Amino acid sequence: MKGKKLSDQVALITGGGTGIGRAFAEALGNAGAMVVIASRRQDVLDRTAGDLNLKFGTERLFSYAFDIRKRQEIDALVDYVIKRWGRLDLLINNSGLAVPETVDAITEAGWDQVMETNVRGVMQLVRAIFPHMIANGFGDIVNISSQAGKHGYADVPSYCASKFGLIGFGEALRDHVRRVVANIRVFNFCPGLVDVENTAPDAEPRPGFIHVSNVARTLMYALSLDRNVVLEDIGIYSR
Secondary structure (H helix, E strand, C coil): CCCCCHHHCEEEEECCCCHHHHHHHHHHHHCCCEEEEEECCHHHHHHHHHHHHHHHCCCCEEEEECCCCCHHHHHHHHHHHHHHHCCCCEEEECCCCCCCCCHHHCCHHHHHHHHHHHHHHHHHHHHHHHHHHHHHCCEEEEEECCHHHCCCCCCCHHHHHHHHHHHHHHHHHHHHHHHHCCCEEEEEEEECCEECCCCCCCCCCCCCCEEHHHHHHHHHHHHHCCCCCCCCEEEECCC
């Protein structure tokens, strides 16, 4: 299976303006990749792209505002990437939200909001991008699940259900890739608590949290592995 240097790749990160997504964008940009960061808030995306491009000394980050819950906006995002670069090599499904509601007080609106963002939107984005990866004979798909995708927590049942579902979708996608013998890898990341407030390189994370840079370094390690190596579910959390 052929590989490709990160400096020759085009990446798309949903939820790329802040937190884990921003850390991913910085790591990939430092490696020379062209990176599209996409989420709902154009102002946040533009600020992140401006800050990091200044660090890079060149334009490697590109901002694109969209709502992952809306099919037409998903299709428009994919169309933008393909028309501009002709390919998409790396998709990182990082967008996600939680609505705190206990099991006995779940609302349909809260449940639907979480499922549409954390699972349905991912499915639609993968479905739109997958044929392009198949045609180009190369791709990596990274799903950012959670420890809540492996353990249930009483205060966020809809979030847990969505993250369990994301892992299951990723495993089904990985099995499909095996069956069609495609040069596409699928990774499920399952981080615990990540400190997205204290993100400076020398910042000390809050007790029980890990520094966001650890998740970015884990991504870069996973992507560096040989194409025939599979990492199933990647758990990373504080001791």
